[in-house]
Amino acid sequence: MMVYIAHFLHMRHHIRDDFCPKLQALGIETLNPFYNMDGSIRKDRPEVALIDAGKMKEYGISSAGLSENIVNMDLKKIRKCDALVAYIQEASIGCSMEIFYCAKWCKKPVFILTSEKYIKHPWLIHLANVSNGAVVLTEKALFAKLRRWKRKNETSKV
Numbered sequence: 001m002m003v004y005i006a007h008f009l010h011m012r013h014h015i016r017d018d019f020c021p022k023l024q025a026l027g028i029e030t031l032n033p034f035y036n037m038d039g040s041i042r043k044d045r046p047e048v049a050l051i052d053a054g055k056m057k058e059y060g061i062s063s064a065g066l067s068e069n070i071v072n073m074d075l076k077k078i079r080k081c082d083a084l085v086a087y088i089q090e091a092s093i094g095c096s097m098e099i100f101y102c103a104k105w106c107k108k109p110v111f112i113l114t115s116e117k118y119i120k121h122p123w124l125i126h127l128a129n130v131s132n133g134a135v136v137l138t139e140k141a142l143f144a145k146l147r148r149w150k151r152k153n154e155t156s157k158v
Contacts, residue, residue, distance in 0.1 A: 001150050002029040003111075004078045006086040006098040009034070009058045012048070019087060019139075026143060028150060031081055033074050044073055078102050083109040083133070083149065085142070088118065099124070103131035109149060113142045 007015045012034045020030040034048045041049045050056035061067055084102040088095045103110045110133040112124050128135045134145045
C-alpha cells in the first residue's frame with residue numbers, strides 16, 4: 001500500500017526524517033512530493049534543492065509553466081497512490097487542493113492529521129467521510145486508522 005503525503009513545504013524535513021519513517025515501519029510505502037524514500041531530493045523537484053540551499057524562498061516560484069508542472073506532477077503522484085495522508089496543523093492551499101482532488105476526483109481514502117483548530121472543519125470531515133478516511137488529532141490515532149485500512153485492503157485483495 002502506498003500513500004501520498006500532503007504537507008507544508010516548511011515541514012518537509014520533519015516529514016522526511018520523522019513522519020515518513022514511522023509510516024514505513026507500519027509497512028506503508030510513502031510518496032513524499034519533495035523527497036525520495038531515501039531522503040534525497042526528487043529529481044522532478046529541483047526547486048526544493050534551491051530552497052534547502054537557501055537560494056530560493058519557500059513558495060518563490062514565479063513561472064506559470066513551472067507551477068503548472070509541479071501541480072500536474074503532484075496530481076499524477078496522487079493518482080498513483082492508494083490513499084493520501086495529510087499532515088496539516090494550519091491552513092494550507094496546497095494540502096487543501098490535494099485532499100479535495102484525492103477524495104472527490106480519485107475516490108481514494110484521505111486520512112488527515114490536524115490540530116484542535118481544524119478537527120471539526122466541515123470540509124475536512126466531509127472529504128474524509130466520503131473517501132472512507134478519517135480526521136484525527138494524534139499520530140497514534142492516525143496510525144491506528146492506517147493499520148485498519150491497510151489490513152482491510154490486504155484482505156480484500158486476497
